[in-house]
Amino acid sequence: xxxxxxxxxxYGSFRALFDVSLEVAAGEAVGVIxxxxxxxxxxxxxxxxxxxxxxGELTMEGRSLAGVPAHRIVERGIAHVPENxxxxxxxxxxxxxxxxxxxxxxxxxxxxxxxWVYELFPRLEERRGQLAGTLSGGEQQICAIGRALxxxxxxxxxxxxxxxxxxxxxxxxxxxxxxxxGEGLTVLIVEQNVQQVLDxxxxxxxxxxxxxxxxxSSAELRDNAFIRKAYMGL
Amino acid sequence: MxxxxxxxxxxxxxxxxxxxxxxxxLNLIFGVIDVVWIAYADLVMCGMYGVYWLHAYFGWxxxxxxxxxxxxxxxxxxxxxxxxxxxxxxxxxINQLLATGGLLxxxxxxxxxxxxxxxRNIGVRLPVIELGGIFISYARLIAFAAxxxxxTALYLFLKRSYLGTAIRAISQxxxxxxxxxxxxxxxxxxxxxxxxxxxxxAACLLxxxxxxxxxxxxxxxxxxxxxxxxxxLGNMLGGFIAxxxxxxxxxxxxxxxxxELSYVxxxxxxxxxxxxxxxxxxxx
Amino acid sequence: xxxxxxxxxxxxxxxVALPFVVPVYFLHMLIQILLWGFIYTAWSLMGRFxxxxxxxxxxxxxxxxxxxxxxxxxGVTPWLSIPLSMLLSALLALVIGYxxxxxxxxxxxxxxxxxxxxxxxMLTIVAAxxxxxxxxxxxxxxxxxxWYALQFPEKGYFYGVALVVWLGGLATWRWLDRGVGRExxxxxxxxxxxxxxxxxxxxxxxxxxxxxxxxxxxxxxALYVQYLMYLNPETVSGIxxxxxxxxxxxxxxxxTPLGPTVGALLTIALTEGLRVWxxxxxxxxxxxxxxxxxxxxIIFMPRGILGLFETLRARRARAAAVAAQ
Numbered sequence: 001x002x003x004x005x006x007x008x009x010x011y012g013s014f015r016a017l018f019d020v021s022l023e024v025a026a027g028e029a030v031g032v033i034x035x036x037x038x039x040x041x042x043x044x045x046x047x048x049x050x051x052x053x054x055x056g057e058l059t060m061e062g063r064s065l066a067g068v069p070a071h072r073i074v075e076r077g078i079a080h081v082p083e084n085x086x087x088x089x090x091x092x093x094x095x096x097x098x099x100x101x102x103x104x105x106x107x108x109x110x111x112x113x114x115x116w117v118y119e120l121f122p123r124l125e126e127r128r129g130q131l132a133g134t135l136s137g138g139e140q141q142i143c144a145i146g147r148a149l150x151x152x153x154x155x156x157x158x159x160x161x162x163x164x165x166x167x168x169x170x171x172x173x174x175x176x177x178x179x180x181x182g183e184g185l186t187v188l189i190v191e192q193n194v195q196q197v198l199d200x201x202x203x204x205x206x207x208x209x210x211x212x213x214x215x216x217s218s219a220e221l222r223d224n225a226f227i228r229k230a231y232m233g234l
Numbered sequence: 235m236x237x238x239x240x241x242x243x244x245x246x247x248x249x250x251x252x253x254x255x256x257x258x259x260l261n262l263i264f265g266v267i268d269v270v271w272i273a274y275a276d277l278v279m280c281g282m283y284g285v286y287w288l289h290a291y292f293g294w295x296x297x298x299x300x301x302x303x304x305x306x307x308x309x310x311x312x313x314x315x316x317x318x319x320x321x322x323x324x325x326x327x328i329n330q331l332l333a334t335g336g337l338l339x340x341x342x343x344x345x346x347x348x349x350x351x352x353x354r355n356i357g358v359r360l361p362v363i364e365l366g367g368i369f370i371s372y373a374r375l376i377a378f379a380a381x382x383x384x385x386t387a388l389y390l391f392l393k394r395s396y397l398g399t400a401i402r403a404i405s406q407x408x409x410x411x412x413x414x415x416x417x418x419x420x421x422x423x424x425x426x427x428x429x430x431x432x433x434x435x436a437a438c439l440l441x442x443x444x445x446x447x448x449x450x451x452x453x454x455x456x457x458x459x460x461x462x463x464x465x466x467l468g469n470m471l472g473g474f475i476a477x478x479x480x481x482x483x484x485x486x487x488x489x490x491x492x493x494e495l496s497y498v499x500x501x502x503x504x505x506x507x508x509x510x511x512x513x514x515x516x517x518x
Numbered sequence: 519x520x521x522x523x524x525x526x527x528x529x530x531x532x533x534v535a536l537p538f539v540v541p542v543y544f545l546h547m548l549i550q551i552l553l554w555g556f557i558y559t560a561w562s563l564m565g566r567f568x569x570x571x572x573x574x575x576x577x578x579x580x581x582x583x584x585x586x587x588x589x590x591x592x593g594v595t596p597w598l599s600i601p602l603s604m605l606l607s608a609l610l611a612l613v614i615g616y617x618x619x620x621x622x623x624x625x626x627x628x629x630x631x632x633x634x635x636x637x638x639x640m641l642t643i644v645a646a647x648x649x650x651x652x653x654x655x656x657x658x659x660x661x662x663x664x665w666y667a668l669q670f671p672e673k674g675y676f677y678g679v680a681l682v683v684w685l686g687g688l689a690t691w692r693w694l695d696r697g698v699g700r701e702x703x704x705x706x707x708x709x710x711x712x713x714x715x716x717x718x719x720x721x722x723x724x725x726x727x728x729x730x731x732x733x734x735x736x737x738x739x740a741l742y743v744q745y746l747m748y749l750n751p752e753t754v755s756g757i758x759x760x761x762x763x764x765x766x767x768x769x770x771x772x773x774t775p776l777g778p779t780v781g782a783l784l785t786i787a788l789t790e791g792l793r794v795w796x797x798x799x800x801x802x803x804x805x806x807x808x809x810x811x812x813x814x815x816i817i818f819m820p821r822g823i824l825g826l827f828e829t830l831r832a833r834r835a836r837a838a839a840v841a842a843q
């Protein structure tokens with residue numbers, strides 16, 4: 001579904017990604033792990049169109065994403081849950097969800113989409129009128145995921161969903177990701193929390209200093225000596 | 235109560251309507267999308283000149299002149315955003331203030347160049363109603379009604395529609411808007427056009443009551459900013475109420491002493507409020 | 519104290535010699551450039567650190583009207599009343615500045631407060647029309663050539679006063695920069711909390727630069743109307759003046775000491791040029807151009823003309839350094 005071939009990208013004179021190639025097939029859940037500053041967030045931003053790649057090919061369902069502005073990429077079926085949630089703090093939960101379905105294709109089905117999201121996340125429905133900035137960290141993460149789902153995406157990008165959350169809350173969030181997968185969504189997750197993300201993805205890539213260092217199924221990576229030592233403390 | 239004081243109060247209420255209408259557009263631009271158009275009042279001035287020239291000089295029917303002025307200032311709003319604001323959106327907001335400061339300068343001087351400094355009146359005399367010894371200007375009554383309608387319509391638009399929600403969101407996190415499928419540029423342009431149109435609407439109603447001259451913007455410009463801040467930036471209802479508080483200060487102050495001193499009082503109040511409660515009197 | 523740059527000494531000598539060689543018309547221009555340059559410099563002391571004030575007309579107005587009123591009504595010499603007006607401006611700056619800085623009213627909100635302040639002063643002057651003449655303005659009582667009244671029909675004397683004051687402005691710039699001053703304010707303008715964390719007394723530095731700026735602006739306003747022998751609330755206190763100050767400082771470049779004076783050169787030259795070219799009937803032409811230029815400068819050249827030179831020089835130096843490796 002999503003394919004990156006030899007993609008390079010950066011900010012100004014600073015290069016963050018070098019020759020990155022990865023693939024996500026329909027229905028899969030793929031993880032990207034790696035340390036801070038490895039370029040994981042840059043990778044997400046390149047895919048969702050906030051940054052243009054300097055080199056390489058980027059395609060979604062066979063169609064190139066080169067030069068497509070961020071707001072058009074949403075129409076191609078890619079939704080990005082940004083790092084740190086980035087909810088609109090002074091809008092209500094429901095208004096945040098509403099913005100998520102801004103594109104015409106989603107707007108037509110707003111009511112049923114909203115019902116679906118509320119069904120997935122009943123806590124959001126309880127707090128529908130509350131200002132998003134006053135939600136707890138975990139609730140904000142759920143709201144941000146819900147907001148992304150409102151646009152009826154085929155591929156969901158999640159940037160560090162566990163960041164800043166307590167362990168039990170992280171569990172809950174990842175449970176939700178499992179449920180979303182169960183509904184047929186394809187997911188690409190970028191994470192520092194290696195243990196938990198390997199539990200929910202089929203495959204993963206290790207990104208270090210802007211390049212892919214390792215790739216494999218989650219079982220393979222879990223057994224990999226380097227990863228066990230460097231990222232799981234074993 | 236002294237009949238003249240009562241008249242001052244009543245006319246203060248009606249002036250409040252005019253000020254509330256003026257504040258609408260600015261509240262949208264400054265309060266909601268957080269863009270500083272220091273030259274907002276001068277856009278209104280342009281609208282007033284538009285109405286004047288189309289009606290008094292070219293003889294267009296008043297209603298048509300007003301519609302043309304509203305459309306004209308809406309276009310002006312678009313241009314302001316495209317040419318002046320968009321290039322400096324990324325930098326500190328003070329740059330927007332300074333750049334539109336240049337626009338203020340330009341508009342006032344250009345108007346002086348074109349029309350000279352004389353006061354011009356469109357020559358429309360709307361009836362003055364008499365209610366129990368008090369004289370009420372019909373024009374102000376219309377302005378009051380228009381302000382009420384405008385505020386309600388804008389409020390509903392912002393709260394209920396997709397576009398309105400996006401407009402409310404964009405000042406809170408501009409970058410993320412793209413991820414929602416929202417074209418930032420379009421939102422800014424649409425809002426700028428609506429803000430301009432509201433300024434044009436205010437211009438039409440002001441033209442009915444006041445003479446236009448190039449510097450008329452200086453008389454109600456700072457006042458309009460004050461009203462927006464007082465009512466809480468972006469708070470349509472707050473701005474509405476604040477307009478009436480300010481107008482009463484001016485009306486009653488003007489009754490007891492000179493007009494200038496009542497403005498001095500109003501501005502001093504603004505300074506105190508900006509410092510004490512920058513989120514406005516209705517802040518949560 | 520650092521040795522004076524030879525170019526500066528030559529320039530200074532030239533400036534001192536000028537009134538003896540130059541025709542009166544140019545002297546008139548020079549005096550205006552020096553006085554306005556001084557005022558723009560005073561504004562830039564604050565402006566260059568991001569404390570943009572749109573209400574310096576308030577201080578100019580106080581500086582202009584207090585001595586003039588005291589002279590006309592009580593015969594008080596400007597030598598006493600000008601310092602008084604400077605003190606009043608300092609107090610006003612403190613009264614507004616302290617709560618603003620304390621409660622973190624900064625950036626464009628601060629600018630709006632100063633805008634309102636300028637209006638308050640201007641409207642008060644107009645409201646007191648019985649003594650100030652309101653919008654029609656007023657003139658000082660003539661006293662011929664008098665040091666006591668600080669009035670000199672011969673421009674040469676005023677040139678001397680203007681030159682001294684202008685140099686004083688540059689010296690103040692230097693003084694503020696010395697010691698902790700400049701670094702402290704730079705740090706404050708970038709990140710107040712970090713600056714406070716390193717022990718910089720944020721409040722004191724901000725208040726100091728604000729008060730100095732206000733006091734010098736008042737002095738500039740006082741001298742300007744002493745020279746013109748005419749005051750008008752719009753001319754010294756209106757929004758127009760406040761914006762003109764900002765424009766000139768930005769256009770000339772407010773990050774270097776001579777930048778604002780370049781701005782004065784620009785504004786005076788522009789006004790005169792337009793007047794000569796189009797005649798006096800072209801009211802408002804200069805301001806129209808200021809307006810467009812301000813917009814263009816903010817967008818393309820926010821560091822002003824001198825700032826542009828600085829950037830080019832830095833770029834050339836960097837290129838030379840890279841080439842040398």
